[in-house]
Amino acid sequence: MKKFEKLTSAIVPLNIENIDTDQIIPARFLKATTREGFGENLFRDWRYNGDNTLKNDFVLNNPEFKGQILVAGKNFGCGSSREHAAWAIQDAGFDVVISSFFADIFKGNALNNGLLPIQVSDEFLAKIFTTVGQSHGAQLTVDLENQTVTIADTGDQTEFEINAYKKSCLINGYDDIDFILNQKNLIEEFEQAR
Amino acid sequence: MSKTLVEKIWDAHVVKSEVGFPDILYIDTHLIHEVTSPQAFDGLRKRGLPVFRPQQTVATADHNVPTLNQLLPIKEELSRYQVDMLTKNCAEFGIELYGLGHPFQGIVHVIGPELGITLPGKTMVCGDSHTSTHGAFGAIAFGIGTSQVEQVFATQCLLQQKPKTMKIEVNGELGTGVTAKDIILYIISKISAAGGTGYFIEYAGSTIEALSMESRMTICNMSIEMGARGGLIAPDQITFDYIKGREFAPAGEQWDESLAYWKTLYSDADAKFDSVLSFNSEDITPMITYGTNPGMGMGIAEHIPATANQISSEQASFQKALDYMGITGDTELVGKPIDYVFIGSCTNSRMEDLREVAEFVKGRQKAENVTVWIVPGSKQIEQQAIAEGLDKIFEAAGFQLREPGCSACLGMNEDKIPAGKYCVSTSNRNFEGRQGPDSRTFLASPLTAAAAAITGKVTDVRTLLNETVNH
Numbered sequence: 001m002k003k004f005e006k007l008t009s010a011i012v013p014l015n016i017e018n019i020d021t022d023q024i025i026p027a028r029f030l031k032a033t034t035r036e037g038f039g040e041n042l043f044r045d046w047r048y049n050g051d052n053t054l055k056n057d058f059v060l061n062n063p064e065f066k067g068q069i070l071v072a073g074k075n076f077g078c079g080s081s082r083e084h085a086a087w088a089i090q091d092a093g094f095d096v097v098i099s100s101f102f103a104d105i106f107k108g109n110a111l112n113n114g115l116l117p118i119q120v121s122d123e124f125l126a127k128i129f130t131t132v133g134q135s136h137g138a139q140l141t142v143d144l145e146n147q148t149v150t151i152a153d154t155g156d157q158t159e160f161e162i163n164a165y166k167k168s169c170l171i172n173g174y175d176d177i178d179f180i181l182n183q184k185n186l187i188e189e190f191e192q193a194r
Numbered sequence: 195m196s197k198t199l200v201e202k203i204w205d206a207h208v209v210k211s212e213v214g215f216p217d218i219l220y221i222d223t224h225l226i227h228e229v230t231s232p233q234a235f236d237g238l239r240k241r242g243l244p245v246f247r248p249q250q251t252v253a254t255a256d257h258n259v260p261t262l263n264q265l266l267p268i269k270e271e272l273s274r275y276q277v278d279m280l281t282k283n284c285a286e287f288g289i290e291l292y293g294l295g296h297p298f299q300g301i302v303h304v305i306g307p308e309l310g311i312t313l314p315g316k317t318m319v320c321g322d323s324h325t326s327t328h329g330a331f332g333a334i335a336f337g338i339g340t341s342q343v344e345q346v347f348a349t350q351c352l353l354q355q356k357p358k359t360m361k362i363e364v365n366g367e368l369g370t371g372v373t374a375k376d377i378i379l380y381i382i383s384k385i386s387a388a389g390g391t392g393y394f395i396e397y398a399g400s401t402i403e404a405l406s407m408e409s410r411m412t413i414c415n416m417s418i419e420m421g422a423r424g425g426l427i428a429p430d431q432i433t434f435d436y437i438k439g440r441e442f443a444p445a446g447e448q449w450d451e452s453l454a455y456w457k458t459l460y461s462d463a464d465a466k467f468d469s470v471l472s473f474n475s476e477d478i479t480p481m482i483t484y485g486t487n488p489g490m491g492m493g494i495a496e497h498i499p500a501t502a503n504q505i506s507s508e509q510a511s512f513q514k515a516l517d518y519m520g521i522t523g524d525t526e527l528v529g530k531p532i533d534y535v536f537i538g539s540c541t542n543s544r545m546e547d548l549r550e551v552a553e554f555v556k557g558r559q560k561a562e563n564v565t566v567w568i569v570p571g572s573k574q575i576e577q578q579a580i581a582e583g584l585d586k587i588f589e590a591a592g593f594q595l596r597e598p599g600c601s602a603c604l605g606m607n608e609d610k611i612p613a614g615k616y617c618v619s620t621s622n623r624n625f626e627g628r629q630g631p632d633s634r635t636f637l638a639s640p641l642t643a644a645a646a647a648i649t650g651k652v653t654d655v656r657t658l659l660n661e662t663v664n665h
Binding site: 015016017018020022023026027028030031032033034035045050073074075078079080081082083084086101103104105108109112113122126163164165175176177179180181183184186187190191 | 209210214215216218220229230232233236237241246257258272273275276279321322323325337338339340341342344345348349350351352353355387388391392418421423486487489507508510511514604605606613623625626627628631632
């Protein structure tokens, strides 16, 4: 799994609430059998018109917003369990998603792929949106070791929570399967004891 | 110590619990389908691992399958490839597959219960968020991502934080035309599409206890639509009667042993839940959603809420939803012309749903402007519907009975709602484009959907239930 430690990058703001995984990647683009290439169809129906031309008013099509940190409204990633949503976001060049609330399955999927989901308060989220609204290309610094997010322009900083185990997975680049496989004897013992 | 039902089942499946780490949770049954499994099989190959317990894994093809002429090769190349890949992977890793043409094929969450694979006290997962359906039997069942599918393939376990628990009680008798779907749409409309996040929900109360297993599945199915990982209902005589005699259900001595265990599966009277909510079923009327998440629902006779009445930070997202749906706040939805009716999906495609619709449409005719698809949840349901003559009733009404699959629930296979068109749908999600690019979905019960099919408009089914029809 991809490692993550620290990142300073421009904000890509998507100030919409309840962004579901069908918006992140519609079902008709889930037919690939590998993990690659889903970025092309990230937010497909918001990015493209029906005739496959770009929708100019969508933030991902605006050259003023190019960065590795996606910032979205609350309840991001609700709906389907499709991990393709996390793959698509990552494949499109993002390493961090910030929101004031995440759906459970999406959050787990992101963490399992080295895409860092960061939950901040509604107030801090509003500050980020205000900052980037005034200054396109505004940057954030995400420090996983110290669990902080800082708005570069204003110096505003907040701490975020992350499960200690998941944090060490991200920093070291190992995953749950590596962790459980080392304890397979326990699983067999459990099965025999039932 | 007193425990909730979730805690009882969870604790019985913990292989290892260590402070600072998620629990290693043993998974009894792993259900898979063609969409979320190929990358997991690939991962196994890369690591050089077999499927650890293939006999605890069951596969079916449902998301990509056409619902007409199923025995012909799938037309769409990528869909065909994905389904073929499942066949190949199952053969390679020794997994039982109920694929196209098999008498057990169907929607993964319909066939598990139908075959007696879903049982009380089990832990069950699937790379599909509607796995919560199986909770109706008193199982811990939840949806997982593909990395976790690979994890379960490799170890038959998952690393999981123990969830918080919520109890939702519904008490009282249901009114005319009000069904399980209305109960769950009502609850979601009250607590929002995020209101259950982080929780496992136990549904209880006299209204829930009186429901059939199929209705209970409809309720548990939509737990994820309020963000909950899962929902479950304590098993009782209704559960045991449903299971007995099914294909893979325990039999003989095993049945007696299982039954004795199942009867211990309830939340202790003084068990503590992290959250408790209570609703009165007399407040519930036939429901419909008007917006673009399942929390945007209302009693069908109500006015669509006005944007100005939403809290200010949510007004933009709310108005965006109304604009997408082409509707106006503070107006009625009843009377709105519609184009399609879809009766199907893992939420409402079981015998009870089909019988209820057939009973209602007998002697009635669909409106000319509406296309009606009825898609049974499994091959067995399709066969049963035909054996009961429901196909003839549907045909006479102008409803099309198709072959089993996920169909128009998710805009992945051939069954899509065209851009701009309105569909009254018994499925579970009304997200933008869910049923096809730019399609517009009103979620409702099978009865409300059938009423819309007859009138061609959003209709309060109670106004038709009083009419006399010549059968």
